[in-house]
Amino acid sequence: MRTRAIRSLIYFAAGLGLIVSIFTYLEGIEASLQSLCTVNAFVSCSAVAKSGKTTLFGISDSYIGIGGFVLIFVVAAIAESRRKEMLWPYLLLFVTTCGVGLSAYFGYVELVQINALCPVCLTAYIFGIVAWVGAILLVQKLRAKAREKAATTEARSAAADGAPATPAAE
Numbered sequence: 001m002r003t004r005a006i007r008s009l010i011y012f013a014a015g016l017g018l019i020v021s022i023f024t025y026l027e028g029i030e031a032s033l034q035s036l037c038t039v040n041a042f043v044s045c046s047a048v049a050k051s052g053k054t055t056l057f058g059i060s061d062s063y064i065g066i067g068g069f070v071l072i073f074v075v076a077a078i079a080e081s082r083r084k085e086m087l088w089p090y091l092l093l094f095v096t097t098c099g100v101g102l103s104a105y106f107g108y109v110e111l112v113q114i115n116a117l118c119p120v121c122l123t124a125y126i127f128g129i130v131a132w133v134g135a136i137l138l139v140q141k142l143r144a145k146a147r148e149k150a151a152t153t154e155a156r157s158a159a160a161d162g163a164p165a166t167p168a169a170e
Contacts, residue, residue, distance in 0.1 A: 001137060001141070003138070003141050003145075006134055006137045006138045006141060007138065009130065009131075009137075010076050010092070010131050010135060010138065011073070011076060012130075013072075013127045013130035013131040013134060014069045014072040014073045014076065015073075017065065017069040017124050017127030017131065018065075018066065018069035018073070020124040020127060021062055021065030021068075021069055021124050022062075022066060023120055024065060024118075024120050024121060024124065025060075025062035027045055027049060027062075027120065028049060028062060031046070033045075034046035034049055037120050039119075041116070042115070042116055042117060043116070043117055043119060044116045044118070045118045045121075047114065047116035047118075048110055048116050048118040049118070051113075051116070053109050053114055054106060054109065054114075054121075056105070061121065064102060065124050068095070068102070068128070069128075069131075072096060072099070072131050075088060075091050075095055076092055079092050079138075086143075089138050089142050090139060092138065093132075093135040093136060093138075093139050096128065096131050096132035096135040097135075099128040099131070099132065100128055103124070103125035106121065106125070107121075107125055
């Protein structure tokens with residue numbers, strides 16, 4: 001997969017995740033929206049929203065989702081604009097890993113403590129996982145490119161010194 005395609009995947013997942021997180025926020029304001037994704041007692045946005053358990057340190061999961069997906073966008077954009085610095089792709093990987101961890105926590109709360117599943121929240125979790133996989137692929141791709149560049153530089157340096165070039169170990 002090309003680097004551009006990986007970056008597009010990350011932006012796509014972050015964009016859709018942001019839209020879903022905004023919808024989750026709107027569900028909290030307008031209760032009638034909760035009925036749109038309430039199928040039964042288990043698959044129920046209203047059961048999750050009314051539980052009062054979808055906060056972390058007093059911050060609603062919708063705020064965490066909105067902030068998290070905006071942060072993914074910002075870090076991904078900086079990583080793209082500063083392509084020679086590996087700090088930003090690693091920071092993107094860190095941010096998305098934290099997001100997946102929070103998704104796992106909120107998923108646990110929904111399934112085990114509330115005994116209900118919000119399909120909108122689940123959709124946001126899935127987009128977070130897609131962004132995380134994209135960040136993993138991006139770091140792997142950029143590390144491979146850096147290794148290739150280092151091997152090429154080493155071979156050129158060796159050739160300039162008159163020494164036989166050796167293939168880089170992989």
